[in-house]
Structures are given as C-alpha cells and as structure tokens.
Amino acid sequence: MFTIKDVKASIDEKEILKGISLELKPGEVHAIMGPNGSGKSTLAKVIVGHPDVEDPEGEICIDDKNILDLEPDERANEGVFLAFQYPVDIPGVNNAEFLRMAYNAKQKYHGKEEIDPFDFNELVKDKLKVLKMKERFLERPVNHGFSGGEKKRNEILQLLVLDPKVVILDETDSGLDIDSLKQVSEAVNYFKSQDKIILLITHYQRLLNYIVPDYVHIMNDGKVSKTGDKSLALTLEEKGYEGIES
Amino acid sequence: MKEESQLNPTLSSTDKRYNFQRRSADLFEKEGFPTNKHENWLYWTPDTFQDAFITPQIGAETNTESNEGIEIDNGRIKSEGTYKEIIVSTDMAAYSDVHHITNRVETSSLSLLPNSFFEEFIILDIQQDHKDPIHVTIKAESHEKGSVNTRILCLVREGVTANVVVNHDCIQGSDTVTNTYFETVCFKESHLELNQVFKAKQNVNVFNSSIHMHEKASCTHVSYTDNAAIMRHDTEVNFHGEEADLKLKGLNILSGKEQFYNHLKVNHHVGNCNCFQHFKTILTDSSTSEFSGLVFVEKGAHGTDSTQLNQNLLFSDSARALSRPQLRIDADDVLCNHGSTVGQLNPEEIHYIKSRGLNEEAAKQLLIYGFAEEIIENIHDTLTRETLEKQVKQKIECMKND
Known part of the structure; x- marks a missing residue:
C-alpha cells in the first residue's frame, strides 16, 4: 500500500501542493493529469525527496512506514522509483x-x-x-x-x-515515438503484472491506451479536483480541463 | 616563431650537440628568466628557483630499482629495454634528416634550459609497428640544489603504429627542480598513442612538450598529473602536413597547496587538420590551476577543425582555477571552438544518483570519477587505463577522507 496523506509543499517560497491525498494498492495503476502548473511534477519531487522542495507537510507511506523525512537514497531503497x-x-x-x-x-x-x-x-x-x-x-x-x-x-x-514497490512515471511518453512508446508500455505492463504500484503523470490520453489506469486523478491548483476511472481521461481529451471542471 | 636548430650534416655528433646546446644557451641568455610581465607567466614565476634552474645536476645517480622497458635516469639512458622495433640512440649526427628538432617551446624560455644542459640527447626512434605499449620511465632523483634536465626526441616513422606509455617519477629535495623537454615527431601516416603520467613528490617540475604532426598522421596524447607542489606544462603543437589528426587530453587532480600551470599553443600551419584539446582539473583545498591555450590558424590553413575545452571542478572556497582558452584565426573556412567551465557538482545530478539508492557521498564520488573518466577512457591499452583508473579512484576516495 502506498498512501499520500494531506501533503503540502512549496518551491521557492511558493505553495504548490495544497493538500494532496491518494491511496494506491498493489497492482493498481493511477494516472495523474492536469494543466501546466497544477503541481503534478512537484508531487513527484515531493515523493522522491527532491532538494528544491521546501518543508513538505503531511505523510507519504509505503505500507506503514512514513518516508517523508528520509533522504532520497533511503526512499529509493525503501522501494520508490521515479522515472524522470x-x-x-x-x-x-x-x-x-x-x-x-x-x-x-x-x-x-x-x-x-x-x-x-x-x-x-x-x-x-x-x-x-x-x-x-x-x-x-x-x-x-x-x-x-x-x-x-x-x-x-x-x-x-x-x-x-x-x-521497486512504487513507480512514478513522470511524463515518460514525452519524446517517445510510437514504437518506443509501445516497448516502454509493454515493460511497464510487465511490471504491473508483478503487483507493483504505478503512478503515471501525463498530459496526454495516448499513454493510457497502452498502460490502462484503474484510476484517473485530475489535479488543479495543487489539489486533486476530480477522480474517476479510465473514462475520465477520454472525457478530458474531448472537453479539456475547463470543460471537465465546469 | 619557434627557433629550429641549425644542424650541419658535416659536423660530428659532439659538434652538433655543442652547437645545439650553445644556441639554446645563447637564446636563453638573450631572453632570460620569465617574469610576470610575460602574458604566459602571470601567476607563477621561477624567481626563487633561478639558481636551481641554471645549476644542472651532472652525473647524479638515482637510487631506484630498474623497471622493464626503457629507463631514463636523471637525463641519461639507464636501460634501452628490449624493444627490437625501437632504436635508442644519443647520436644526434645520425638524425640530421629530422628537420623539426626545436630549441624551445614558444610559451616558455625555461624550455631552453634542458636544451642547454642535457647530458644526453636521447632519441627514441620507433621504426616498426608496436601496438603493445612501449614503456618509458623518466626518473629524476636528486636532493642537491640544482636542476635535473632531460631531453628526449621521440620519432614515429612513416606509416608506423605505436603506443608509448611514459611515467615521469620525480623525487627531489627542496631546492631541486626538474626540467624536461619531450619532443615528438609523427611522420606521414603514422599513428601514435602517447600516454604520460606525471608523479612528483615535491617541489618544481617543468615539462616542455613539442609535437610535430605530418601529413595524415594521427596522435592521441593523454596526460595525467598527480602530486606536484608546482607543475608547469608548456606544449607546442605544429601541424606541418594536411589531414593530420591530434587529440590532446589531460587530467589533473590537485590538493593541498599544489599548483598546476598548463600552457598550450597549437599552430595550424597547413589546412585540413583536426585538433581536439580537452583538459580537466579537479581542485580541492587551496590548490590552484591555470589553463592558457591558444589555437592559431595561419593564413591559408583552410579546412582546419580545432576545438579547445578546459573544465574545472572546484571543491573548496580556497581553490582557484584560472582559464583562458583563446583562438586566433587568419584563415577562412575553418571550424574552431573554445570554451571553459569552472564550477561545482550539479545538484540535479547528485539527486538523480541518490534517487537510485546511492548515498550523497557515493553520488559525489561517482560524479567526480565520471568527470575524470572522460579523459582516462581515451587510453586504449586496457592495462594502462585500468592502472590509472585505480589510481584516480584512490585519489578521489582520499578526497572524501580529507
């Protein structure tokens, strides 16, 4: 189990994450989508302990162990992996x-x-x-x-x-051609079949055609504004962020 | 402009030697010791060592055991090794056909001194292919006040492929200096890999290098410097024939109050030659390094491709890196770049490595090693490369313990 409990964080004295909570179970794929500046990549930075992140609050737990105070190398050895x-x-x-x-x-x-x-x-x-x-x-x-x-x-x-136990893929589809995207997706799906937890950060629906998410979360202004199943990503593709929030 | 010797073929070897040494001494007398008024001597001048430089140690014996390969002790041949492809000689008269024997390198009048004071004019004449490394050890050991002067001419004959590893070992007293002049001539279509490792225990070490590249010759020169109180390198490259290719790579790791001054002049006299120069320095404590390089593309040397890069990694507020890469281009249709960097390790790179489970110290060591390895990996001989990699790793680990 991977849990993110009411996580708040700032970068350059600006509050980016304003209270994020998620719960991810083994074998689940969660996709995080959101407009530019919504805090998606900051969430990834907080999870892996990037030095840019100032005084993060809340809890990030693998099983029952809070890793938020650990060094990045300790978090990695506890089972967190960020594909940059x-x-x-x-x-x-x-x-x-x-x-x-x-x-x-x-x-x-x-x-x-x-x-x-x-x-x-x-x-x-x-x-x-x-x-x-x-x-x-x-x-x-x-x-x-x-x-x-x-x-x-x-x-x-x-x-x-x-x-690792928990994988965060930060816009892994960017810069990939179709063949490479398929190869990477096959590898991630192989990994998913091993009961791992996968958190996908992406701008586009196309990656989700290859790695099918169990949950899709929309982030806006440092918070999760909507959660749904894979159909939410399709609706988002059709209506855009403004359409889906209205 | 460089001064070339006026060797007269009718003279005996002794006469030639006398003429060459006399001419070098006359030139030095005219020019004198460098002062900080010279552009190439802004940060260190040999003021307090002047007496030592002009007091050659004659006949000083070394107290070290012989190694395999060619061994040169205090400027004299101790062992010629067993390489049948190489003629080791001190007979200057036999080499009247070599037109590029120089009295000095342009950036340093000190380079005239080993040409004035050498006991033996040592010629390593590589006449046949020798792909396994030819090992040359140049030892300077003296505890008396004075200078150990070594003069070497390395010839790689037309079409020959050779790999030469030179180890410079200097053990000195506090008033002793070493002054070495190493001249390399790569004849037409020859291929040379030349690796030079400098190790000095104390004091002042001056190394002058002159490299001549002829048509379609190629050379990769990798140097590594370790442990010298003051090390001054002056290198002059002359391209005499087209389509020659030279790679000059250097790595220096400095600690304590060590000082390293690296001066380079690359003369493209003819066109269509490539020269890639990449020098890196790692500095800790209160160490100082200076890099001053000038690529000069003469009028008519079209098609020249010359790149000069100096990178410095600093690990202390007291360490100082001075860098002056320069270009002078008098020809059209050339591709020349120059650049330098001075900085510390990139926090993003440290974080990336930590995010894979390695701790901060391991991440830093890996990045420093990677910085150094970019130079060392140019050594193709596995044993030589691995030996140096081991030395560099140990040195980096020592930095951790400081």
Missing part, C-alpha cells in the same frame, strides 16, 4: 556499472549480499530482453549521448533492475 521526465547525463560512468552500484546499494540497505559483476550481467541481460535493447547499451555512459527515446528506455531498464 528529463533523465540526467552522467558522462564517464558506465551504464552497467551504475546499475550494479544502485542494485548493490539496495542489497546493502536490506542487509543482503552484494551481487558480483558476472551474476549481475546475467540479471541485466534478462531485463534487456524485455525492452528489446542491445547489450552494448550497457557499455555506454549513463544517458550521455542518448536520444530522448533511449533515455526513457534506460529509465525503464533501471526500473526493471531495481524492482
């Missing part, structure tokens, strides 16, 4: 090495044995197959020189390797 809208380049750091370090950080956090490079290689190969990615992808520096689509697929590769 704009993943950062890390020149000079090999993708495979970075993935293994992240994997081992989680193992260590949970008191488990670290994995050696050989066994890790086998683990990653299986995940690459899911995304139909080539092995040479692992030898490149993290996101450096990647196309927009490659960066998004690399985020999903990290997701599959790190196997």
Whole structure:
C-alpha cells in the first residue's frame, strides 16, 4: 500500500501542493493529469525527496512506514522509483556499472549480499530482453549521448533492475515515438503484472491506451479536483480541463 | 616563431650537440628568466628557483630499482629495454634528416634550459609497428640544489603504429627542480598513442612538450598529473602536413597547496587538420590551476577543425582555477571552438544518483570519477587505463577522507 496523506509543499517560497491525498494498492495503476502548473511534477519531487522542495507537510507511506523525512537514497531503497521526465547525463560512468552500484546499494540497505559483476550481467541481460535493447547499451555512459527515446528506455531498464514497490512515471511518453512508446508500455505492463504500484503523470490520453489506469486523478491548483476511472481521461481529451471542471 | 636548430650534416655528433646546446644557451641568455610581465607567466614565476634552474645536476645517480622497458635516469639512458622495433640512440649526427628538432617551446624560455644542459640527447626512434605499449620511465632523483634536465626526441616513422606509455617519477629535495623537454615527431601516416603520467613528490617540475604532426598522421596524447607542489606544462603543437589528426587530453587532480600551470599553443600551419584539446582539473583545498591555450590558424590553413575545452571542478572556497582558452584565426573556412567551465557538482545530478539508492557521498564520488573518466577512457591499452583508473579512484576516495 502506498498512501499520500494531506501533503503540502512549496518551491521557492511558493505553495504548490495544497493538500494532496491518494491511496494506491498493489497492482493498481493511477494516472495523474492536469494543466501546466497544477503541481503534478512537484508531487513527484515531493515523493522522491527532491532538494528544491521546501518543508513538505503531511505523510507519504509505503505500507506503514512514513518516508517523508528520509533522504532520497533511503526512499529509493525503501522501494520508490521515479522515472524522470528529463533523465540526467552522467558522462564517464558506465551504464552497467551504475546499475550494479544502485542494485548493490539496495542489497546493502536490506542487509543482503552484494551481487558480483558476472551474476549481475546475467540479471541485466534478462531485463534487456524485455525492452528489446542491445547489450552494448550497457557499455555506454549513463544517458550521455542518448536520444530522448533511449533515455526513457534506460529509465525503464533501471526500473526493471531495481524492482521497486512504487513507480512514478513522470511524463515518460514525452519524446517517445510510437514504437518506443509501445516497448516502454509493454515493460511497464510487465511490471504491473508483478503487483507493483504505478503512478503515471501525463498530459496526454495516448499513454493510457497502452498502460490502462484503474484510476484517473485530475489535479488543479495543487489539489486533486476530480477522480474517476479510465473514462475520465477520454472525457478530458474531448472537453479539456475547463470543460471537465465546469 | 619557434627557433629550429641549425644542424650541419658535416659536423660530428659532439659538434652538433655543442652547437645545439650553445644556441639554446645563447637564446636563453638573450631572453632570460620569465617574469610576470610575460602574458604566459602571470601567476607563477621561477624567481626563487633561478639558481636551481641554471645549476644542472651532472652525473647524479638515482637510487631506484630498474623497471622493464626503457629507463631514463636523471637525463641519461639507464636501460634501452628490449624493444627490437625501437632504436635508442644519443647520436644526434645520425638524425640530421629530422628537420623539426626545436630549441624551445614558444610559451616558455625555461624550455631552453634542458636544451642547454642535457647530458644526453636521447632519441627514441620507433621504426616498426608496436601496438603493445612501449614503456618509458623518466626518473629524476636528486636532493642537491640544482636542476635535473632531460631531453628526449621521440620519432614515429612513416606509416608506423605505436603506443608509448611514459611515467615521469620525480623525487627531489627542496631546492631541486626538474626540467624536461619531450619532443615528438609523427611522420606521414603514422599513428601514435602517447600516454604520460606525471608523479612528483615535491617541489618544481617543468615539462616542455613539442609535437610535430605530418601529413595524415594521427596522435592521441593523454596526460595525467598527480602530486606536484608546482607543475608547469608548456606544449607546442605544429601541424606541418594536411589531414593530420591530434587529440590532446589531460587530467589533473590537485590538493593541498599544489599548483598546476598548463600552457598550450597549437599552430595550424597547413589546412585540413583536426585538433581536439580537452583538459580537466579537479581542485580541492587551496590548490590552484591555470589553463592558457591558444589555437592559431595561419593564413591559408583552410579546412582546419580545432576545438579547445578546459573544465574545472572546484571543491573548496580556497581553490582557484584560472582559464583562458583563446583562438586566433587568419584563415577562412575553418571550424574552431573554445570554451571553459569552472564550477561545482550539479545538484540535479547528485539527486538523480541518490534517487537510485546511492548515498550523497557515493553520488559525489561517482560524479567526480565520471568527470575524470572522460579523459582516462581515451587510453586504449586496457592495462594502462585500468592502472590509472585505480589510481584516480584512490585519489578521489582520499578526497572524501580529507
């Protein structure tokens, strides 16, 4: 269970989130939609502990553990994963090495044995197959020189390797062509079938054709203004935000 | 304009050597020590070491064990190694056909001193392909007041492919300086990978490098500097033939009060050559670095592609990075860029890594290592690269403990 209870947060002394509450159960996909500036990406930042967020209030719990006071790395090791809208380049750091370090950080956090490079290689190969990615992808520096689509697929590769409990996809569909969108969606649906919790942040209905949400939440002015099933996204596509709020 | 030697083919080696050294000494006498009135000597001048620079250590013995490969100790050949593809010589007369033996690099009059004082004019003549690394160790060990002067000419003959790894080890007393002149000539269609690692325990180390690129030659030069109180590098590149390609990469990690001054002049005398220069420095504590680079594209050197980039990562309010990349272009139809960055680690990058489960310290170390690795990864020989990667990792871990 992943619960967000009355979360408020500011960035640059401006209150962006004004009391958000959501409850997500294992195996559920929740989509968050909303106009620009409604607070969607800030919500993602609050969940992962981005340093821009000032004095967040409320509670964010994985099962019964409140993670709001934890460092970003501790939150990640508790099972939160954000697929970034704009993943950062890390020149000079090999993708495979970075993935293994992240994997081992989680193992260590949970008191488990670290994995050696050989066994890790086998683990990653299986995940690459899911995304139909080539092995040479692992030898490149993290996101450096990647196309927009490659960066998004690399985020999903990290997701599959790190196997978190809660996944936030922040506008993962932006910059993806149709084929890449299908591949990424297949990987996310594979992940969903493992009883994981998925929170999609998106502007467009098209992603929801491939990753079908159980719930759609509309955000407006830092709050959830409407919640419905997948048909709400279709209505939104037809009427726009102004039409749906009236 | 550079000064070239006037070697007379009829002279004996001793005469040639005398003429060359005399000419270098005369030029130095005329020009004198650099002062901070010179544009290339604004931040450090050798004032307090002048006596040491003009007092050559003659015949000083080193106290180190021999390694494999070519070994040069205090300016003299100690071991020629066992490379059958290389002629190791000190006979200048045999090399009258090499027209680019220079007395100095343009940015430093100090470069005239090793050409005045060398005990042996050491020639490494690579005549056949040698893809495995050729190891050269240049040791300078002295505890007496004075200078250790080393003069090396490295020739990569036409069509030859070679990989040379040079380790500079300096162990000095407080009044000792090292002054090395390393000249490289890449003949037509030769391919050279040259990696130079500088390690100095103390004091002042001056390294002068002159690189000559002939038609369709290619060279990747990677340098790494570690642990020197004061290190001054002056590099001059001359493109003599078209379609030559040179990559110059450098990494320096400075701590304490270490100072590194890096001066570079790239002369595109002819067109259609590529030169990519990328120098990075990581600074902690009260360390200082200076990068001053000038790319000069002469009139008529059309089709030149030259890029100069200097990046500095600072981890202390007391550390100082000075950067002056410059271009002078007198030709049309060229592609030249220059740039520099001075800054700290990007908080967004730290956050990204933390969001994958690594703690703040690990995230920072990974980013610093990534910054350094962009230079080291240009070393193609696996053993050399991995050895250096290990050294850099250890150095970065030490930064954590400071």
